[in-house]
Amino acid sequence: MTEKNTPHRGLMTDAVHAGETPDPVTRASAPGIVTSTTFLADAGASFSAEDFGDATPYLYSRWKNPTVDQLEQKLAALEGAEAAVAFGSGMAAVTALLLYNLSAGDHLVISDVSYAATAEMTNELIPRLGISVTKVDMSDPENLRDALRPNTRLVYAETPANPILRLTDIEAVAGIAHENGSKVAVDATFASPIGIHPLELGADYVIHSLTKYICGHGDAIGGAVLGNRKDMAGIRKEVEIRTGGILSPFNAWLIQRGASTLPLRMKAHETGALAVAKFLEDHPKVTRVVYPGLASHPQHALAARQLKNFSGMLTFQVADGANAAKILADRLSIIHYAVSLGHVRSLVFYLPTDEMLRTSFRMTPAQERSYRAFAGDGIFRLSVGLEDPEDLCADLEYALAGVPSTTPR
Known part of the structure; x- marks a missing residue:
């Protein structure tokens, strides 16, 4: 095959092309849907998440799937992230992020205004796991400074906040949190990757409900966490594969189509x-x-x-x-x-x-x-x-x- 020129690409070009290539067998221009749950394996292939990595071939769709892979690559390009992990819903993505970062004895600081299901989960389920939670008004970054503890592992912000459209200064919040050794996650669903790039402003993770703007057509539910390659590999292996909150290939295909526009x-x-x-x-x-x-x-x-x-x-x-x-x-x-x-x-x-x-x-x-x-x-x-x-x-x-x-x- 002739080598292609791949210069730096603009946002619209990435929205259309990132993660996608013509099918090498059919030469189809538009991406297809791979719905198979299982794939041919070499004799001796491991069937354990312990051995899962980037080089692991397709084996079982709970581990990884070609259609979902394409969507994750497109999301990472749009967000300016090293990698993305897609989930069956936005709340599955939020849950995975919290479970990956927090253990009994840790402390979470979260915005006092966030998506209702996130707020309710951090009112009840997360504290039952032995994780202490402090809710602060992050429209004033100094409120965060006062809430931090030595065991604060994660700071979770949402901007613009659902439902009241109050804003958080991500750069200021990230600076304060990192001084304490805490990681920062930002739910940017209301803004979309077109409105804001939290990673550029110092956040460690970005969360999107793919159901909303990225899909854009009200016909598929999904979620995603984005960040550096190491953390995304950990979230996929330790949480997504083992808890099973995966995105279906058909929904991935619909969301991918929506993301192109x-x-x-x-x-x-x-x-x-x-x-x-x-x-x-x-x-x-x-x-x-x-x-x-x-x-x-x-x-x-x-x-x-x-x-x-x-x-x-x-x-x-x-x-x-x-x-x-x-x-x-x-x-x-x-x-x-x-x-x-x-x-x-x-x-x-x-x-x-x-x-x-x-x-x-x-x-x-x-x-x-x-x-x-x-x-x-x-x-x-x-x-x-x-x-x-x-x-x-x-x-x-x-x-x-x-x-x-x-x-x-």
């Missing part, structure tokens, strides 16, 4: 979200909008410095949000009243603050005040899709017309 989609998500955010900010029945791309965001200066794309996530508040949610769910036609985010379709869901504090976020009074500063009594979390922004604004205008008027702002 990620840079283009994120530009459109950002454009649409900014237009919708400005529309809502001027609407008389909307009391507040939180979007990192707006100058009104409390941390807009940090957003402008740290984010390369402001993403498609925003929140807004109206008076009596719980009753307004019923009206919006009934009157919206283009925007779906549904959970999840990052899809081509716009999605909105109401999150009452008291319920979130009861079920997911266990906070000190100061932490609760910080949460309410972003969320008030409750927020509509809106994931702006790829529809025409004018149509989304018209849909919201019609829906909000059914909400009772309040005292003008």
